[in-house]
Amino acid sequence: MVEQETNEPRVKDISFLNTIKTVAIIGPSKKRGFMFVKSHADNFKGKAVYAVHPKLKEIPGFESVKVYPSLLDIPDQIDYVYISVPNSGILNVIDDCVKKGVKLASVFTSEFSDSGTQEGLELEKELLRRAKNKLRMIGPNGLGLYYPKLGLGWRTLFQKSFGKSNMKVGVVAQSGGLTNALIYTATYLGLEISKAFSFGNGADLDSVDLLHYLINDPETDIILSYLEGIKRGRGKKLKWILNQTRNNKPIVIVKGGQTDSGSKAILTHTASISGENKIWKVVFEQFNIIEVESLEQLLHIAYLIENYGFFELDNVAVLSGSGGYGVILTDLVEKAGMKVPAFSPDIQEKLDLLFGIAGTSPKNPLDPSAQVFNVNFMYKVIDLALSDKIIDGIIIDLPSFIFLPDDDARKGSNYESKMIEVLTLGHKHNKPLIANIIRANYPEDKERVSKKLRDKKIPVFGDPFEFIPLLPKISRYTKNRKTT
Amino acid sequence: MVEQETNEPRVKDISFLNTIKTVAIIGPSKKRGFMFVKSHADNFKGKAVYAVHPKLKEIPGFESVKVYPSLLDIPDQIDYVYISVPNSGILNVIDDCVKKGVKLASVFTSEFSDSGTQEGLELEKELLRRAKNKLRMIGPNGLGLYYPKLGLGWRTLFQKSFGKSNMKVGVVAQSGGLTNALIYTATYLGLEISKAFSFGNGADLDSVDLLHYLINDPETDIILSYLEGIKRGRGKKLKWILNQTRNNKPIVIVKGGQTDSGSKAILTHTASISGENKIWKVVFEQFNIIEVESLEQLLHIAYLIENYGFFELDNVAVLSGSGGYGVILTDLVEKAGMKVPAFSPDIQEKLDLLFGIAGTSPKNPLDPSAQVFNVNFMYKVIDLALSDKIIDGIIIDLPSFIFLPDDDARKGSNYESKMIEVLTLGHKHNKPLIANIIRANYPEDKERVSKKLRDKKIPVFGDPFEFIPLLPKISRYTKNRKTT
Numbered sequence: 001m002v003e004q005e006t007n008e009p010r011v012k013d014i015s016f017l018n019t020i021k022t023v024a025i026i027g028p029s030k031k032r033g034f035m036f037v038k039s040h041a042d043n044f045k046g047k048a049v050y051a052v053h054p055k056l057k058e059i060p061g062f063e064s065v066k067v068y069p070s071l072l073d074i075p076d077q078i079d080y081v082y083i084s085v086p087n088s089g090i091l092n093v094i095d096d097c098v099k100k101g102v103k104l105a106s107v108f109t110s111e112f113s114d115s116g117t118q119e120g121l122e123l124e125k126e127l128l129r130r131a132k133n134k135l136r137m138i139g140p141n142g143l144g145l146y147y148p149k150l151g152l153g154w155r156t157l158f159q160k161s162f163g164k165s166n167m168k169v170g171v172v173a174q175s176g177g178l179t180n181a182l183i184y185t186a187t188y189l190g191l192e193i194s195k196a197f198s199f200g201n202g203a204d205l206d207s208v209d210l211l212h213y214l215i216n217d218p219e220t221d222i223i224l225s226y227l228e229g230i231k232r233g234r235g236k237k238l239k240w241i242l243n244q245t246r247n248n249k250p251i252v253i254v255k256g257g258q259t260d261s262g263s264k265a266i267l268t269h270t271a272s273i274s275g276e277n278k279i280w281k282v283v284f285e286q287f288n289i290i291e292v293e294s295l296e297q298l299l300h301i302a303y304l305i306e307n308y309g310f311f312e313l314d315n316v317a318v319l320s321g322s323g324g325y326g327v328i329l330t331d332l333v334e335k336a337g338m339k340v341p342a343f344s345p346d347i348q349e350k351l352d353l354l355f356g357i358a359g360t361s362p363k364n365p366l367d368p369s370a371q372v373f374n375v376n377f378m379y380k381v382i383d384l385a386l387s388d389k390i391i392d393g394i395i396i397d398l399p400s401f402i403f404l405p406d407d408d409a410r411k412g413s414n415y416e417s418k419m420i421e422v423l424t425l426g427h428k429h430n431k432p433l434i435a436n437i438i439r440a441n442y443p444e445d446k447e448r449v450s451k452k453l454r455d456k457k458i459p460v461f462g463d464p465f466e467f468i469p470l471l472p473k474i475s476r477y478t479k480n481r482k483t484t
Numbered sequence: 485m486v487e488q489e490t491n492e493p494r495v496k497d498i499s500f501l502n503t504i505k506t507v508a509i510i511g512p513s514k515k516r517g518f519m520f521v522k523s524h525a526d527n528f529k530g531k532a533v534y535a536v537h538p539k540l541k542e543i544p545g546f547e548s549v550k551v552y553p554s555l556l557d558i559p560d561q562i563d564y565v566y567i568s569v570p571n572s573g574i575l576n577v578i579d580d581c582v583k584k585g586v587k588l589a590s591v592f593t594s595e596f597s598d599s600g601t602q603e604g605l606e607l608e609k610e611l612l613r614r615a616k617n618k619l620r621m622i623g624p625n626g627l628g629l630y631y632p633k634l635g636l637g638w639r640t641l642f643q644k645s646f647g648k649s650n651m652k653v654g655v656v657a658q659s660g661g662l663t664n665a666l667i668y669t670a671t672y673l674g675l676e677i678s679k680a681f682s683f684g685n686g687a688d689l690d691s692v693d694l695l696h697y698l699i700n701d702p703e704t705d706i707i708l709s710y711l712e713g714i715k716r717g718r719g720k721k722l723k724w725i726l727n728q729t730r731n732n733k734p735i736v737i738v739k740g741g742q743t744d745s746g747s748k749a750i751l752t753h754t755a756s757i758s759g760e761n762k763i764w765k766v767v768f769e770q771f772n773i774i775e776v777e778s779l780e781q782l783l784h785i786a787y788l789i790e791n792y793g794f795f796e797l798d799n800v801a802v803l804s805g806s807g808g809y810g811v812i813l814t815d816l817v818e819k820a821g822m823k824v825p826a827f828s829p830d831i832q833e834k835l836d837l838l839f840g841i842a843g844t845s846p847k848n849p850l851d852p853s854a855q856v857f858n859v860n861f862m863y864k865v866i867d868l869a870l871s872d873k874i875i876d877g878i879i880i881d882l883p884s885f886i887f888l889p890d891d892d893a894r895k896g897s898n899y900e901s902k903m904i905e906v907l908t909l910g911h912k913h914n915k916p917l918i919a920n921i922i923r924a925n926y927p928e929d930k931e932r933v934s935k936k937l938r939d940k941k942i943p944v945f946g947d948p949f950e951f952i953p954l955l956p957k958i959s960r961y962t963k964n965r966k967t968t
Contacts, residue, residue: 031893031894032893032894033892033893033894156885159926160926173808174807174808175806175807175808175809175811176806177804177805177806177807177808177809177853177883178806178807178808178809178812179808180806180883180884180885181806181809181883181884181885181922181924184884184885184922184924184925185884185922185923185924186924187924188923188924188925188926188927189924226808226812228808228811254812256808256811256812256815257811257815258815258819259814259815259818259819260818261814261817261818261823261824261825261848261849262811262812262814262815262818262824264847265807265810265811265814265845265847265849266811293812293815293816293819294812294816294947294948294949295808295809295812295922296922296923296924296947296948296949299924320661321661322659322660322661322662322664322665323658323659323661323662323749324657324658324659324661324662324663324710324712324740324779325659325661325662325665325779326749327659327712327740327741327746327749327750328662328710328738328740328746328777328778328779330743330745330746330749331740331741331742331743331746331777332777332778333745334743334744334745334746335742335743335777339745340745340746341745361749363749364745365745365749369661399661399664399665400664400665400668400669401640401664401665401668408517409515409516409517410515410516410517438665438668438669438779438780439669439672439780439946440665440668440669440670440671440672440673440780440783441668441672442643442644442672443672443927443931444931447927447928447931462923463778463780463947463950464778464780465778465780465949465950466947466949
């Protein structure tokens with residue numbers, strides 16, 4: 001679909017988002033348990049939530065939400081609407097929105113260009129025509145706007161929170177399911193969402209507009225995006241926008257559709273995948289975008305930066321109470337392009353004095369063996385390693401069994417909480433300390449300890465492949481940010 | 485250290501393991517809470533456990549274990565000893581073992597060749613001389629023998645079990661900590677250990693002998709090994725042994741020390757890493773060894789084979805309730821060298837009829853969207869996909885939120901247990917069905933569902949990188965097993 005870029009405003013302005021005072025849910029659905037009414041009614045921090053339904057007089061369970069047969073009947077200004085009517089009735093709704101002076105609509109309704117039919121395509125074009133560039137739209141065929149600070153969004157708003165984050169995460173993704181999974185995972189990792197946009201077909205606001213918005217949004221510190229592609233004619237604008245933020249806000253992207261079958265599965269399918277991939281690669285490099293390969297990696301990049309800010313990790317210390325696991329970690333770190341170097345002579349001398357217990361190794365990778373049960377020893381070793389000028393950070397394998405709540409005499413009292421304190425040493429030295437607790441451990445022990453670590457802003461993983469491949473990506477971003 | 489292979493017996497025979505009737509713990513240590521006495525006393529299924537200590541008259545808490553000042557004082561034949569005396573006293577203990585006719589010793593004591601000193605090296609040689617090829621030894625500097633069926637081993641024996649496995653896993657590893665982590669993780673995944681050997685310095689029984697043993701052990705179905713290298717002069721024997729099992733028992737190996745720093749951290753460090761790596765690569769290919777890169781991958785290979793036997797997975801169906809996550813999975817599957825092909829025309833026709841709901845996609849990757857809440861629909865879709873002749877298996881992303889214990893009206897009653905039944909369809913079709921539940925989900929829901937899936941022998945992961953890279957390794961093994 002070729003669009004005439006010159007006919008569009010240079011920027012589709014949605015900077016009014018934080019001033020939304022009134023919301024109307026158009027087409028509340030009993031089949032879905034009125035979930036969009038529920039989420040907005042329970043959470044919206046503005047003035048009022050209304051509903052529009054041709055027959056219903058009230059929404060069962062939400063009697064405080066006033067229902068009107070038409071948007072035009074509501075005796076109040078409406079800033080934002082959430083539309084989930086069947087697509088046969090959508091054009092009238094859009095007309096009403098324009099008449100009413102609504103600024104923004106999330107259009108959940110599907111079966112437009114996503115249906116792959118000519119009628120669907122035409123209907124989407126008509127949708128855009130009717131909106132007249134006066135009503136801005138997110139969608140159709142997307143979950144729309146998720147803005148937890150104002151209480152706008154869907155049922156993901158009801159999840160329990162796992163903590164506050166320094167950095168607020170902005171999300172741009174086509175897919176609703178993926179956006180949902182991303183929000184759940186972010187919350188689990190202690191990352192707060194500033195705004196998430198699930199923009200579906202992107203008939204009006206598309207990835208380029210929404211990236212532009214988040215780049216300029218003072219409430220957003222890092223942007224995570226799942227992109228399937230951009231519409232023809234939008235490349236220049238994307239580059240212009242990315243150029244604005246090169247030294248500013250990190251953008252992490254998974255590009256969907258990089259293989260034959262992956263490409264066929266998406267709307268913006270092109271015949272030349274390898275050519276397409278090359279173009280994206282150039283764009284990512286040129287504008288210092290962090291490219292990753294999965295939803296989990298998107299989030300883990302944010303998780304690491306949230307906990308330690310931007311960092312360059314070239315020389316890594318490795319510590320494992322298991323000699324073998326330490327060697328495996330060392331191999332993986334070096335295969336990923338980092339180094340596990342010898343400590344500086346003065347530090348090594350001190351470590352040699354400290355160790356000297358049978359079965360341990362004071363060299364990098366450090367192997368405290370059963371001394372992992374000795375918190376004072378662990379504190380001194382990690383403190384020394386991180387005080388070494390040539391060491392940029394440390395990866396610590398915590399053997400899966402040390403957090404079993406048993407009566408092991410070697411542990412002393414309050415072993416677990418003392419050990420967690422030891423692991424805050426990364427913050428003392430302002431160098432990343434990353435903990436790996438093998439996932440296999442009794443899951444309740446792993447979860448308990450992981451939660452405590454996350455609360456102390458210590459990133460914890462359960463498998464080396466979850467984080468080691470991401471470290472050089474963050475280092476590269478940090479280096480390029482400085483030099484460009 | 486060059487050894488004279490001709491002076492050794494061709495095979496160091498430890499086939500008597502399952503006939504061990506009596507055990508003596510030599511050097512029980514109060515500092516370690518008498519843990520080796522405890523584990524053997526509580527678990528050993530044979531005739532008797534004894535302890536040897538120069539001063540103690542009894543072991544506090546284990547009054548039923550008879551203590552003798554010397555091994556020679558025990559009025560019983562002793563088949564197996566667990567030695568954890570300080571290394572200054574070890575030679576006398578070994579002499580006593582030979583005199584007493586002990587067949588096998590696990591030597592936990594360290595500071596031999598592992599110390600890196602000339603004295604340590606000499607002491608290890610002397611150890612071997614004193615054993616006179618009459619006493620077989622595992623160690624020194626290792627956790628020794630773990631044989632849960634007989635109740636021989638250390639505290640890992642006390643862990644709760646997560647289920648029975650069809651395949652019994654044999655383990656050969658130098659490192660004690662790694663062996664421990666491996667046993668914990670195996671248990672968590674529902675894999676039973678036949679025997680695990682943590683052989684430390686491998687002064688007597690080394691990786692080659694122990695692999696030989698497990699290859700010929702009828703109680704072992706798959707062998708997992710962390711290898712740092714083999715002693716000079718042992719290459720021929722290793723190849724001879726591996727050749728015996730080429731079409732028989734799968735062997736999965738992590739080779740530690742593949743990088744500069746990884747290599748420096750191990751005992752068998754060689755100057756030419758790249759040459760060494762090439763030799764290992766040839767051996768792995770020649771003898772159809774599955775090579776992996778981490779402890780977790782070792783276990784996940786066994787976990788997948790345990791659940792579906794050997795399989796060849798070339799053409800994969802992908803199903804995700806999130807369009808975007810489905811595209812990501814498809815890209816990862818194809819990047820790993822498999823295909824996500826179009827379904828056969830007859831199957832596609834049936835799927836087209838079944839779908840036809842807004843926002844879904846009946847093509848591969850399948851996108852049921854909110855129909856994931858419809859168990860009958862899910863059953864039919866997965867059943868159809870797996871009945872396609874060209875499809876070898878299916879990867880299913882279960883959106884992180886579907887297992888929240890809430891009152892979502894779309895789910896109907898008993899959604900969770902019905903959905904788990906649906907996921908047994910892989911077994912009906914005898915094709916791998918692999919579930920991925922994003923780890924981010926409320927951990928208790930993920931754990932509960934994962935446990936139920938494991939009980940049904942359905943492998944479940946939490947991140948695509950945990951299993952996708954492993955699938956081609958299993959396929960290659962299966963193909964080579966047939967053709968060689």
